[in-house]
Amino acid sequence: MPLEWVDYREAVRLYHTEQVAYACGSHIYSLHGGFNARSGLRSIIDVSSIIATQGSGYGAGRMQGYTPPLNNHTLFKRDAWLCLYCGEHFLASQLSRDHVTPLSQGGTDSWNNVVSACRRCNNHKAGHTPEQAGMQLLAVPFTPTYPEYIYLKGRRVLADQMEYLLAHFPRTSPLHARLRLGLRSQQ
Numbered sequence: 001m002p003l004e005w006v007d008y009r010e011a012v013r014l015y016h017t018e019q020v021a022y023a024c025g026s027h028i029y030s031l032h033g034g035f036n037a038r039s040g041l042r043s044i045i046d047v048s049s050i051i052a053t054q055g056s057g058y059g060a061g062r063m064q065g066y067t068p069p070l071n072n073h074t075l076f077k078r079d080a081w082l083c084l085y086c087g088e089h090f091l092a093s094q095l096s097r098d099h100v101t102p103l104s105q106g107g108t109d110s111w112n113n114v115v116s117a118c119r120r121c122n123n124h125k126a127g128h129t130p131e132q133a134g135m136q137l138l139a140v141p142f143t144p145t146y147p148e149y150i151y152l153k154g155r156r157v158l159a160d161q162m163e164y165l166l167a168h169f170p171r172t173s174p175l176h177a178r179l180r181l182g183l184r185s186q187q
Helices: 008-016 072-078 119-125 146-153 159-166 174-186
Strands: 020-035 042-053 095-099 114-118
Touching: 008 020, 008 042, 020 159, 042 159, 072 095, 072 114, 072 146, 095 119, 114 119, 146 159, 159 174
Parallel strands: none
Antiparallel strands: 020 042, 095 114
16 A cells, blocks of 8 residues: 655665665665675665555555545645646646635535636635536545555656556546646656
8 A cells, every 4th residue: 555755865764763664666776874894895776666664554444435635736636636627737836726616605614515727717716616507527626545644645656656556446436537638748
């Protein structure tokens, strides 16, 4: 089960303290340490792109019912940097969080009630629901599962890491289609 992104320092610490149960994915770097005074050998730690740690920490059972924290970066990435009203792509700085059912009408600031919207569409919708404003929502908002949230938090995801994460996404996840579209547009 994917748990979190770790930086190189944390990865090396896990290897050094022998907490890595196994590694898979590609070799991403080798960290060279000091020389042993007795043997004269230099320490080297090889780090893979995916590491599994020992222990029970966070099992799949503990992730059931987990609701990830909502923030704009992960929201905009969930929605593929699209305004879910006009369908245009935008930079994160040009997007805003829109409450489908406005807070003023009893809506909540939760994953299932927020979408990415460009400033023009968000201002046009104002304090109305999409129906009241005569606007159509292009996709249904959803709460990401824990593996989906791990992907959404990542900055640069390597191909083997993405393959590993995708294997843990629910089959019905809207992210499958959004990722396929994103990969096609990059080719």
